[in-house]
Amino acid sequence: MSEQRGGGTGYVNPKGSFERDQNYLTTRVTADGRDGYPVEPGRYRLVVARACPWANRATIVRRLLGLEAAISQGICGPTHDERSWTFDLDPGGKDPVLGIERLQEAYFARVPDYPRGITVPALVEVSTGQVVTNDFAQMTLDLSTEWREHHRPGAPDLYPEHLRDEIDEVNDGVFRDVNNGVYRAGFAGTQGAYERAYDRLFARLDELSERLSRQRFLVGDTITEADVRLFTTLARFDAVYHGHFKCNRSKLTEMPVLWAYFRDLFQTPGFGDTTDLVHIKAHYYEVHRDINPTGVVPKGPDTSDWWEPHHREELGGRPFGDGTPPPPPLPEETVPADHPPQRAA
Template sequence: MSYVQPGEFDRDTNYIEDRITRDARDGWPVEAGRYRLVAARACPWANRTVIVRRLLGLEGAISLGLPGPTHDERSWTFDLDPGGVDPVLGISRLQEAYFARFRDYPRGITVPAVVDVPTGRVVTNDYPQITLDFSTEWGAFHRAGAPDLYPDALRAEIDEVNDGVFRDVNNGVYRAGFAGSQEAYERAYERLFSRLDSLSTRLSSQRYLVGDTITEADVRLFTTLARFDAVYHGHFKCNRSKLSEMPVLWAYARDLFQTPGFGDTIDFGQIKDHYYKVHRDINPTGVVPLGPDPRGWLTPHHREELGGRPFGDGTPPPPPPADERVPPLAAA
C-alpha cells in the first residue's frame, strides 16, 4: 500500500474494471456496433483510446462520442452535439450512463468511458485496460495492416516502461500542478524531470520506447508530451524546461505527432480550454493563454535517421472520418 505524503495529489485509481472480451468473461462480449467510446479530446487519458482506436482501425466497430472540453462538478457534457445531446446515446451528460448502471455512482464521472449502447449503461472507465483490450481482444475487427501495439515478446518491457511513465510523467504533471504544499510540489517536479531526462537518454539512440516500432508505451507518453508546453509548463508549474527546449523528446514527440493516428487526434484549442477554464482553483480568472504557436509540431524531426518502422509490417491508418477530424494547426 503506497503512502501519500502531506500535500501530495492523490489520484483515485479505483475504476470500473469490467472488460469487453472475446469470451465475455464479465458479461460483455466483443461485438461490433454495440459499444460507444466516450472520449473528450481535452483529456490525455481519453486521448490514448482515440489514438489506439485510430491506429487499429476500430472506427467501424466502436463509435466515438465527443464531449466538449469543459465540464462542471456533475460531469462531462455533450455540448458540441446539436441540442447538447449525444446522437447515439441520447444523453446530455455522461453522468447519465454511469447512473444508468450504478445509481448514485460515488466516484468521479471520468473519460474515457465505454458505454453499452442498447442499455445506455457504462461498461468500464478503466482507461489503461481499455487500450490493451482494443489491441488484444478486438483483433477480429482490426483493419488490414493494423500494427501490433502490445506484442507478446515485448509486453514485460512495455509494462515496466509504462509504470515509470505513469508514476512520474503522466500522473507526475498532476502531482506537481495540484500539490498542496511546496514540499509536495518540489518532489513531484524533481521526479518528473528526472524521468524525462532518463527518457531522453533512452530515446537518443532508439526511435521508439520499446523495440523498433510504435507500441502502447509510445501512445501513453505522447499524450502527456502533446500537452506539455500548452498546459503543463505554465498551468502546472512544470517549468524547468519546455518540451521544445528538450531536443530529444521534442523531436520524438514531433515524429509521433506527424505519424497518422497521433497528431490528427490533437485539438490544442480544446486542450487549453479544458485546463485553464475548468481548474479554477489554480487559474481563478479562467483566462486562456494564446500561445504557444502549435505550428512547430510540423517542423522536421529527423528521427527517421535512427531507423525503426512505425507500423512494423503494417501500414498507416487512413485519414479519420470526416466527423472526427480536428481543426488544422494555425498560429496562436
C-alpha cells in the same frame, strides 16, 4: 473525499500530495465475454474528450487499429462542472447515439448515485446506456488484444506479446512520474509535495531522453502502447503543464531528444490529427479555477514548428512495422481546421 478534476478525480492528502483515485469500473469487454460483455461490433460506444490525455490515448489506439466501424465514438466538450462531462458539441447538447446530455447519466444507469468521478474515456453499452468500463489503462490494451478480429488490414501490433513485460515496465514509470506526475506537481498542496513531484518528473524525462537518444521508439523498433501513453502528455506539455502546472524547468521544445521524438509521433497519422489544442487549453485553464481563478486561456504556444523535420528515421525503426498508416479520420471525428496545431502556411 475525491473531487472531480480535469483529467480524473483525486484529492490532496495531509502531506499536500495529490492522490489520484484509481478505483474504476473494471469490467472488461473480451473476445470470450467472460465478464458478460463480449466483443461485438456496434454494441459499444467509446466516449472521449479531446482535451483529456487519458481519453486521447483511446482515440489514438482506436484510430491506429482501425476500429471506427466496430466501436462508435462520442466526443464531449472540453469543459465540465463538478457533476460531469457534457455533450455540448452535439446538436441539442445530446449525444446522437446515447441520447444523453451528461456522461453522468450512463454511469448512473450502471451504478445509481455512482459516488466517484465521472471520467473519460468510458466504454458504454449502447442498448442499455450503461458504462461498461472507465479503466483507461486496460481499455486500450484490450482494444489491441481482444478486438484483434476487427482490426483494419495493416493495423500495427501495439502490444506485441514478446515485448509486453518491457512495455509494462516502461508504462509504469511513465504513468507514475510523467502522466500522473504533472498532476502531482500541478495540484500539490505544499511546497515540498510540489518539489518532489517536479524532481521526479524531470528525472524521468531525462531518463526517457537518454533512452530515446539511442532508439526511435520507447520499446522495440515500432510504435507501441508505450509511445501512445507518453505522447499525450508531451502534446500538452508546453501549452499547459509547463506554466499551468508549474513544470517549468524546461519546455518540451528545450529538450532536444523528446522534442524530436514528439514531432516524429505528431506527424504520424493517428497522433497529430487527434490533437486539439483549443480543447486542451480550454479545459485546463477554464476548469481548474483553483489554479487559474480568472479562467483566462493563453493564446500560445506557436505550434508551426511542430511540423519541422525530426530526423528520427536516422535511428532506424518503422512506425507501423509491416503494417500501414491508418486512413484519414472520419469527417465527424476530424479536429476542426481552425484549431491548432495547424500546419504553417
